[in-house]
Amino acid sequence: MPRLLVVHHTPSPALQEMFEAVVSGARTDEIDGVEVVIRPALTAAAADVLQADGYLLGTPANIGYMSGALKHFFDGIYYPCLEATRRRPYGLYVHGASDTGGAVRAVESIAAGLQWRKVRPPVCVTAAPGRPDLEACWELGALLAAEVAG
Amino acid sequence: MFEAAVSGTRTDEIEGVEVVVRPALTAVGVLAADGS
Numbered sequence: 001m002p003r004l005l006v007v008h009h010t011p012s013p014a015l016q017e018m019f020e021a022v023v024s025g026a027r028t029d030e031i032d033g034v035e036v037v038i039r040p041a042l043t044a045a046a047a048d049v050l051q052a053d054g055y056l057l058g059t060p061a062n063i064g065y066m067s068g069a070l071k072h073f074f075d076g077i078y079y080p081c082l083e084a085t086r087r088r089p090y091g092l093y094v095h096g097a098s099d100t101g102g103a104v105r106a107v108e109s110i111a112a113g114l115q116w117r118k119v120r121p122p123v124c125v126t127a128a129p130g131r132p133d134l135e136a137c138w139e140l141g142a143l144l145a146a147e148v149a150g
Numbered sequence: 151m152f153e154a155a156v157s158g159t160r161t162d163e164i165e166g167v168e169v170v171v172r173p174a175l176t177a178v179g180v181l182a183a184d185g186s
Contacts, residue, residue, distance in 0.1 A: 072175070
């Protein structure tokens with residue numbers, strides 16, 4: 001069964017809401033036959049990445065960068081997964097107090113190095129997530145699930 | 151590089167400094183230190 005891996009760092013209520021919306025979209029009844037696997041970033045390892053067919057990444061913007069937890073994840077999986085995961089689809093959601101640009105650039109730079117394929121622009125939120133933000137998160141999850149389902 | 155940096159911090163030429171080493175993912179105690 002195709003597998004979608006969610007790797008997230010969720011240290012705030014805003015990110016918990018976004019995470020739940022993303023996972024809800026990924027598990028929508030409208031898409032059959034996709035296993036959604038969830039890993040907090042500090043527990044996700046190369047074996048999880050190699051066994052998945054697409055990736056959903058969630059992080060806060062911390063002082064202009066992705067969270068240390070997500071960076072630690074990338075540090076661990078980059079070379080072990082470099083050859084095997086090219087062209088696999090990924091999506092990103094980011095929450096920041098005022099600006100998410102640095103975090104987005106950092107993640108997209110590493111994903112470009114891995115040659116992962118971005119299936120839509122990242123969902124970026126800088127205040128308390130409103131209904132449109134959470135709907136965008138849901139759509140991101142559903143889109144990735146559809147992509148993985150083929 | 152790590153060993154060389156720690157060796158420098160612990161040189162006999164400087165007395166009275168306690169050097170505390172922590173892997174980044176285990177680090178606590180920043181408030182108790184005087185430099186990092």
